[in-house]
Amino acid sequence: MDHEGSEVRPSNFIRNIIDDDLDSGKHTQVHTRFPPEPNGFLHIGHAKAICLNFGIAQDYSGKCNLRFDDTNPEKEDIDYVHSIQADVEWLGFHWDGDVKYSSNYFDQLHQYAIELIKKGLAYVCFLNGEETREYRGTLKEPGKNSPYRDTSVEENLALFEKMRLGEFKEGECALRAKIDMASPFMCMRDPVIYRIRFAEHHQTGDKWCIYPMYDFTHCISDAIENITHSLCSLEFQDNRRVYDWILDHLDDFNKPNRTRQYEFSRLNLEYTLMSKRKLNDLVERNIVDGWDDPRMPTIAALRRRGYTPASVREFCKRIGVTKMDNLVEVGMLNACIREDLNENAPRAMAVLNPIKVVIENYPEGEVETLSAPAHPSHEHLGKRELPFGRELYIDAADFREEANKKYKRLVLDKEVRLRNAYVIKAERCDKDEDGNVTTIYCTYDPETLGKNPSDGRKVKGVIHWVEASNAKPAEFRLYDSLFTDANPAAAESIDDIINPESLVVAHGVVEPSLVKAEAEKAYQFEREGYFCADNKDSSADNLVFNLTVGLRDTFAG
Incomplete structure (x- = not known):
């Protein structure tokens, strides 16, 4: 089935998934989102994600949210929020409704964490960072359970409340999901879902001293906003297992038509860093x-x-x-x-490495105004005025005292056309003590103004120039x-x-x-x-x- 806008861009595996979901009735409207973390400036790799998410929403007459996944107040800043909004708009897109923030959902996220604790699926762990890494195991060896993993539901609820009230130090403990310490996927080995941070947040101020982790927040924010297709780059492929586990175990989101994540390759561009x-x-x-x-x-x-x-x-x-x-x-x-x-x-003319030209047969003190097109193919863009006088600047690379026939620029005793102006002939030149040319003396033919000289003379070379008295450095x-x-x-x-x-x-x-x-x-x-x-x-x-x-x-x- 062809959906509205599907012909606008070439098909790809994501569009095929969307087409199938619409055909099956799983979704009746496409709803995507662009979810940057406000901790830096966007780069061209993000531009790919912006164009994908907003472009798909446009092509399917759907919606696309701009949501800031703002879970780390220590690295985030409101200036990044503003710059990201400006970048999205500069690219020609606009989001559906108001700008959204994951921090808008902090109260709900807190309640979902409590739900997992009540189900025996989350616990407060007091292992320090080094111990946590040791218990996690390696890619070749399974992890082992934290000694705090079997703490009772009642005690975990009390400990989590103490975390919220600021009764523990930063790093003293964290709330972890109880998944599988023997999983072949490291991200599934009881990941941290809440940690303590005594940091003011650019949206919520000092209301919270516990902040949800990105993996916990991201999937729930998508689900709250009824995102149909959560599009992420491939480095989040393993994280999808955590996202699915979280949503599978929360009553509000364990349903057939909930948010699903699909991964695509990130942009890697030659001679460029994206990290x-x-x-x-x-x-x-x-x-x-x-x-x-x-x-x-x-x-x-x-x-x-x-x-x-x-x-x-x-x-x-x-x-x-x-x-x-x-x-x-x-x-x-x-x-x-x-x-x-x-x-x-x-179009315009600029001389990057100027050398002076004196047209000896041009009247001294006189400057005329020539006309040149603003664009050679678009008359509607109008014309621009070019001053022309006895003294000009041309680029030093456009002059040689001697040259072979392949050289199409100014040579002593040879002619060249000045762009949108006259034909000139180089007669002689001055040099400094190091032998560098400082001034070129030329004559011009006043009958050769424009592209069609009246004498029918064919001049192969055309060079750019700027009149000296009106030139701007x-x-x-x-x-x-x-x-x-x-x-x-x-x-x-x-x-x-x-x-x-x-x-x-x-x-x-x-x-x-x-x-x-x-x-x-x-x-x-x-x-x-x-x-x-x-x-x-x-x-x-x-x-x-x-x-x-x-x-x-x-x-x-």
Whole structure:
């Protein structure tokens, strides 16, 4: 059966499950959720989960919640809550109803813990951390029961109440589920479901000094919200056993159409780390300039670098949804942003490594205004004005005193066309004491303005330029991969694979229209690449442009 929206994206195993559940009548409406922990910034791996959960809800005319699984107040912060909401909205999605928090359910979670205690399925354990690890066993050896495992229901209820009242120290005891210490799955060996933390919570303040563990909270929160399909990445596959055990033993949720979890492969991208811990290490050691450093894989960094929501969504669509772990080529992501910007980014001219050109037969003191399209294929985007005068800047790489026929730029005694302007001919040049060219003297043909010269002269080379008296100085941050290894997660030492050329700063000039460049909005700097004004450091008085993506791929490795 074809369901509404099913043709929008290629099918996958999750969509097949949803189709079967709708066909069988198990569910009549799809309800998903995106459940981040507010303990850091989202990265492009989370973008895949966002696009999957919200995309499925859209395609099936269902609902998708944004819920913060906020069970660890020591590592969480309201600033992360706000940044995550902004990231979801930037990607083009909106959640159903109000933002939700697992902390909204702390009273209910507490009662469900009491229910397990009353059923003899949870107990307060006083083993310390080292003892708990020792009792848990290993992958090859089963664990052994805690000496507190057979404490009576009445005593466990009293002890848990003392935990709630703050009568025990942090780490002195914890509430554990009574499952199976001989299970081949470590997560099933009597996992902790409540621990003591004397920490203020960003939503509940100091109401609680005991906090539920993630595995206990996550599945119950899904069930409370009537989530039909709980979509998680593969590292939570074993945890599903804990989730199912908990819901199987709670009266409110032991029913055929309750929440079920399905796992998909996480995103692994070349030259990129996805571990929050490792990313945090890069920030803490100042290897990068914060979580939004454009070399980071965070959504905040992608925005700062000029990536578009449409390009990220397209990338997530192309990589698909499977259960197979693989390393996605970074070229696929670059292709998505490049295709988007090629179609939509306005054009401008910037000279990153300027060298002066003097047009000797152009009138001194005169500056004329030329017209150039904002985009070569979209007339509706209008035109921009370009000052043109006797003195210009071109890129130093666009001039040689001598060159073979394959070189299509400016050469002494040869002609080249200035983009959207005239044909010029290089006559001579000045050099400094080290032999570096400082000034190129040219002549221009006033009859060659535009793309169709009146004399029919064919000039193969076209170079970009900026008129000197109106040029605006700018800083250009040229970004490359942060790592030289395509799989940095497998490296023994991150320090050994840091790319020393991951950020190269150039100082040049841009056309005056770019004084009004909007932060995060990418432009194609003709013949250079796609750049956007930095959302932190750039201003009309101090222009700073970040490289979004080159016109073609080059990799550090």
